[in-house]
Amino acid sequence: MMNEDSIIAKRPLGELIAEHLKQDIYNQKVKFGERLIEADLAENFDVSRSTIREALKILEQEELVTSKARKGTFVSEFTERDLDEMNELRLMIEAKAFVKALKNLEEPHYQDLQSIIDEMKEEAENGNWNALFDLDMQFHQYVVNMCGNSRIIKIYESISVQIRVYLAHLDQYYSSPVSFYREHKELMEALLHKDTVSVERKIKNHISFVEEKLVRKTDSE
Amino acid sequence: MMNEDSIIAKRPLGELIAEHLKQDIYNQKVKFGERLIEADLAENFDVSRSTIREALKILEQEELVTSKARKGTFVSEFTERDLDEMNELRLMIEAKAFVKALKNLEEPHYQDLQSIIDEMKEEAENGNWNALFDLDMQFHQYVVNMCGNSRIIKIYESISVQIRVYLAHLDQYYSSPVSFYREHKELMEALLHKDTVSVERKIKNHISFVEEKLVRKTDSE
DNA sequence: GGAATTAAAATTGTCGACAATCGACATAGG
DNA sequence: CCTATGTCGATTGTCGACAATTTTAATTCC
Numbered sequence: 356m357m358n359e360d361s362i363i364a365k366r367p368l369g370e371l372i373a374e375h376l377k378q379d380i381y382n383q384k385v386k387f388g389e390r391l392i393e394a395d396l397a398e399n400f401d402v403s404r405s406t407i408r409e410a411l412k413i414l415e416q417e418e419l420v421t422s423k424a425r426k427g428t429f430v431s432e433f434t435e436r437d438l439d440e441m442n443e444l445r446l447m448i449e450a451k452a453f454v455k456a457l458k459n460l461e462e463p464h465y466q467d468l469q470s471i472i473d474e475m476k477e478e479a480e481n482g483n484w485n486a487l488f489d490l491d492m493q494f495h496q497y498v499v500n501m502c503g504n505s506r507i508i509k510i511y512e513s514i515s516v517q518i519r520v521y522l523a524h525l526d527q528y529y530s531s532p533v534s535f536y537r538e539h540k541e542l543m544e545a546l547l548h549k550d551t552v553s554v555e556r557k558i559k560n561h562i563s564f565v566e567e568k569l570v571r572k573t574d575s576e
Numbered sequence: 577m578m579n580e581d582s583i584i585a586k587r588p589l590g591e592l593i594a595e596h597l598k599q600d601i602y603n604q605k606v607k608f609g610e611r612l613i614e615a616d617l618a619e620n621f622d623v624s625r626s627t628i629r630e631a632l633k634i635l636e637q638e639e640l641v642t643s644k645a646r647k648g649t650f651v652s653e654f655t656e657r658d659l660d661e662m663n664e665l666r667l668m669i670e671a672k673a674f675v676k677a678l679k680n681l682e683e684p685h686y687q688d689l690q691s692i693i694d695e696m697k698e699e700a701e702n703g704n705w706n707a708l709f710d711l712d713m714q715f716h717q718y719v720v721n722m723c724g725n726s727r728i729i730k731i732y733e734s735i736s737v738q739i740r741v742y743l744a745h746l747d748q749y750y751s752s753p754v755s756f757y758r759e760h761k762e763l764m765e766a767l768l769h770k771d772t773v774s775v776e777r778k779i780k781n782h783i784s785f786v787e788e789k790l791v792r793k794t795d796s797e
Numbered sequence: 798g799g800a801a802t803t804a805a806a807a808t809t810g811t812c813g814a815c816a817a818t819c820g821a822c823a824t825a826g827g
Numbered sequence: 828c829c830t831a832t833g834t835c836g837a838t839t840g841t842c843g844a845c846a847a848t849t850t851t852a853a854t855t856c857c
Contacts, residue, residue: 367645403842412633424588440725451668504661624812
């Protein structure tokens, strides 16, 4: 009668470790290009190498690490070129997903989104970039999840994690947290009006904002 | 002095087995929904279960199998709904990739493509659907590979394998092999003319051809 | 001193065994 | 008869050990 996944779902160890490692990557406890040695990880996490291998396979799937046969697995290095690729892909997917999501967004969803936006405002005022990025991810993923295409959702998940990691590793951002927040506020309004054209334009703006304003030092400032 | 990957690169066993299993799925030696039991596979392939596990993780990555913790791994079941999702994604990606590829396609590439087309013609006349599908995959993947975005390439690889599997499992096709071939010939001509607009339209047509003409029995026949 | 060889250490690939869990059946109790 | 509980076999999760390979260090030879 109370057999169902008792609060803490009993997931395989490998998955838990994979998540832990992902956090470590977010927090730069392991850096780009760093080699991950199975035996060491096994000792640190106090599990067998088989389990570590499973965890690494999961991370590899999300492209957070890359492994070459018999050469080892390394934390993926994201260059600016990679960011370009990611953004191109992201733009394509997100533009489509958002428009499709419009058909499915109902009142309760808008409330959820609004509360994310509200949190963003707070974190923006505190200048807390890391929290801001997490909320950003939540916001976009939430909308994409409403698009109705499970494959699009899955791909977006993967790509957004990568972008998240990329941003986390930057040591400086060339824009203010508040304008980052304002971006989302405008996007939210376009969603509320169910204005397809406007939504597409805003998405496009938003992504180029990340690329050009946030990451690169532009002259026009 | 001749140590470099001697012709046959020494890849991990798990990868080889994953490929073998993929072929088995193509050829319907294993069917949709079928459960894959690690111990049995280990015995059949005469390797340890660890190796089988690795192979299954690879297939899971390509979404050809699905595995639930402690429940086992099953060959993915693709419904018509899945085909819809796949095509939507494919359309999005391929339209973008082809247009981008136009910038990079040179004479030798066109020759490669033409030879694929020529083979298609032959197989079409023999009514050999399976070979035709393989060539179809080759053709599209070849062009997509020229788009210059490694992430787009990777995603397309995954999605096209899935579509390939879906088509392989159909027991009947509602169109002629020759018209399937002709589709590609037209696409090829659009590529040769580097006519962006035409390429986009042709891609769109081609994908809806697969969905509506090849798979579904339409009345307009 | 430096390039080529060889030896040693570190690391990944593969294996077989045991533990934990699941599913089906049998059995007991109402 | 139906439901709950216990048991057993089948299957997956995890482990530690050995084999194969790569990387590093040491040695030899020019």
